[in-house]
Amino acid sequence: MAKRNVLPGFGLTLGLTLTWLSILILIPLAGLFLKTTELSIGEFIETVTSRRTLHALSISFGIALAAAVVNLIAGVIVVWALVRYRFPGQRLFDAIVDIPFALPTAVAGVALSALFSERGWLGAPLAWLGIKVAFTPLGIFVAMIFIGIPFVVRTVQPVLADLEPELEEAAASLGARRWQIVTKVIVPSLTPAILTGFALAFARAVGEYGSVIFIAGNLPNVSEIAPLLIVIRLSEFRYADATAIAVVMLVVAFFIIFLINRIQRWAQTRGAQSH
Template identity: 70%
Template sequence: MASAILTAAAPRQRSAVPGFGITFGLTVLWVSLIVLIPLAALFLKTAELTPDRILAILTAPRTLHALKISFGLSLAAAATNLVFGAVIVWALVRYEFPGRRVLDALVDIPFALPTAVAGIALTDLYAANGWIGRLLAPLGITVAFTPLGIFIAMVFIGLPFVVRTVQPVLEDLDADLEEAAATLGAGRWTTIRRVVLPAVLPAFLTGFALAFARGVGEYGSVIFIAGNLPNVSEIAPLLIVIRLEEFRYADATTIACAMLVASFALLFVINALQRWSQNRTGRL
């Protein structure tokens, strides 16, 4: 009893590094300046409009089509990156082959490449007279200046998010677990489904969410290959820029708020699935 009282009365040893108070204060300050205040200003500007005007802006055919293009193609591109990103990660982590380090470095090119440069390169490549475009033209496939071109651009810029999110998780997964499953009679697909997939599923969902978020907000690499035709290949970020150039600031912020709310809702669902997967994996 006496030792417990002495322990409770003993002064706490101060940490050599800044403690919770200063780090929490700096965190709140920085997040407020960078995230919360700009978002609050966005919603306040939109609040200047009446509910009828907001509804009219969001239900306009041009706005609906632009939102459909941005969100629909972003989801499709993220799902595509999820599949092919998994194949790339598996090859990079589980196998040794000539040029593996070069391939690993090439994955990061969309990170470092300016978006305008990426857009120009993709447009030149997939135009009717481009290296790939001229091969697709006889088949009746047009990529540049169509929604298909937007999809390819989003796949290009979103691939690294999936690969770099899943790769360290798969590297930490001991290959002996797969060999143990094989010795117990499990086939390849059973091993992947019962051993590998539960461990990497949260990382897959995180990579999918990051790739989707990047695709929704992408502007520079898309506008060059999109063609930017209203009701055909116009993305929502471009429509926001057009409204700003027209000095229709409230209209622009209304579309931006709609994108923000929809993105938050989808990311919330993805994060909920990620937590469920982590909890389920922990129970297993």
């Protein structure tokens, strides 16, 4: 007699899952790759290795990676303050973290451009110090930090909140110092969530368009991001060129996120073995 599955409806739910994944993700991605076949191998290589394309890709991925690192560090600090301390206005600050989620990206771009322009509240004193933010790669960096930090905070926050204080108390009772508790108990428990938040912040920053184009300046070979270059190629009716750049972005982003996920799995396995 066949053993019944504990969870009924597995076949139906699996079929629906694969159908929706195919319709929403796999088929559009397949169409993206198929469109690039309109280019010969030589034309594809020439398109994705042109100076303008390479610079746009380096701007998007390089600054997105740097912004994700900053968001990782700042996000963990914010989470620590929100979870481990009680202070006036805590709920207000907790709600402020979600503003980049709800704020339209164009509004965020306009706000950041006004704030960091040479006459803005923050841009003016920075300009006096010789630091120009708006319409430079530094502006892209600021915009990517702005839209990415909630991903780290909201991913790590529930994990830290659920971390049992007894573990820290037990480590302290065994003679562990504060830095040892942080590095040996807290950080290993948070590592999978931290890596997930980092991957989400990076992925969002790489594909960000609305908030970045207002503060970037969009100068070719200076502050032009890859998503904008794709839009420019589409406006020029060079659809195959646009999809070629998109395919490179997709492959590189997938490889980086896959690598981060593998590190995350390794951290989870190591944490489970240590417990």
